[in-house]
Amino acid sequence: MRILIVDDHPVFREGVRALLETHDEMEVVGVLGHGRDAAVVAKDQFVDVALLDVSLPDMPGYEVCRTIVEASPRTRVLMLTANDTNDVIRQSLAAGAAGYVLKTEDPSRLISHISAVAQGETVLAGPIAQKVVRQLLEGPQPTVSTKTNDALNALTERERQVFFLAAEGRRNSDIAQQLILSEETIKTHLRNIYSKLGLGNKAELRLFAVQARLAPPQV
Structure with a gap:
C-alpha cells in the first residue's frame, strides 16, 4: 500500500x-x-x-x-x-x-x-x-422523501440491494459475499448508484440514507 x-x-x-x-x-x-x-x-x-x-x-x-x-x-x-x-x-x-x-x-x-x-x-x-x-436529522425533511423515491425508482433491483446493504455500513467484501457477486461487480454497482443519486462516495450514500430515514443513525 x-x-x-x-x-x-x-x-x-x-x-x-x-x-x-x-x-x-x-x-x-x-x-x-x-x-x-x-x-x-x-x-x-x-x-x-x-x-x-x-x-x-x-x-x-x-x-x-x-x-x-x-x-x-x-x-x-x-x-x-x-x-x-x-x-x-x-x-x-x-x-x-x-x-x-x-x-x-x-x-x-x-x-x-x-x-x-x-x-x-x-x-x-x-x-x-x-x-x-x-445535523442531517435536525434539518428540513419534506423534500427529501420525494427526491428519494424518484431516485430509488431509477435504480435496478440489484442496485437497490447494494444500496441498502451499503447504507447499513457493510464493507464491499461483505456485500459481495451476501449477494454472491465479486467485489469488482459491487464497485461497479456502487459507481452506478452514485451517478444516479448524485452522490460522490459511500459516506454520502450513508448520510443520504440516514437523512431519508432509510437507515438508522448508527455511528
Missing part, C-alpha cells in the same frame, strides 16, 4: 511516517508540508492512500483533495485533522474524500482506518459521524 502524507506540522507528519513504517504492508512514498504538489506526487507515485490535513499553508485541504481525486482517481483521500466543523466536513466529502478522521485518533485505529479506505471503504470517525448525522 503506497501512502502520501500531506501535513504542515513536521513533528506530526514525521510521527505518522514512523508509525506507518512499522507496518510491512505500508510504504510511505511521499511526505509534503504543502498542498500544491500533492496531486502530482499522488499521480506519479501511484499513491493508494493520501493522508491529508485540512489546514495547509497554501490552500484549503478540501481543494487539495479535489485536485488529487481529479489527477489520480486511484488515490483514496483520508482527511486527518483536528478540525471537525460542519462546513469543513461537508466540503471535504463533497471534494471526494473517502474519510475524515481526527488527529487525536488512537494509532492502532488510524492504521485500521487507512486499511479500510484502501480497500474501498468510507470512514467517518465516531464524533464526526455523530455530528454530521445529527
Whole structure:
C-alpha cells in the first residue's frame, strides 16, 4: 500500500511516517508540508492512500483533495485533522474524500482506518459521524422523501440491494459475499448508484440514507 502524507506540522507528519513504517504492508512514498504538489506526487507515485490535513499553508485541504481525486482517481483521500466543523466536513466529502478522521485518533485505529479506505471503504470517525448525522436529522425533511423515491425508482433491483446493504455500513467484501457477486461487480454497482443519486462516495450514500430515514443513525 503506497501512502502520501500531506501535513504542515513536521513533528506530526514525521510521527505518522514512523508509525506507518512499522507496518510491512505500508510504504510511505511521499511526505509534503504543502498542498500544491500533492496531486502530482499522488499521480506519479501511484499513491493508494493520501493522508491529508485540512489546514495547509497554501490552500484549503478540501481543494487539495479535489485536485488529487481529479489527477489520480486511484488515490483514496483520508482527511486527518483536528478540525471537525460542519462546513469543513461537508466540503471535504463533497471534494471526494473517502474519510475524515481526527488527529487525536488512537494509532492502532488510524492504521485500521487507512486499511479500510484502501480497500474501498468510507470512514467517518465516531464524533464526526455523530455530528454530521445529527445535523442531517435536525434539518428540513419534506423534500427529501420525494427526491428519494424518484431516485430509488431509477435504480435496478440489484442496485437497490447494494444500496441498502451499503447504507447499513457493510464493507464491499461483505456485500459481495451476501449477494454472491465479486467485489469488482459491487464497485461497479456502487459507481452506478452514485451517478444516479448524485452522490460522490459511500459516506454520502450513508448520510443520504440516514437523512431519508432509510437507515438508522448508527455511528
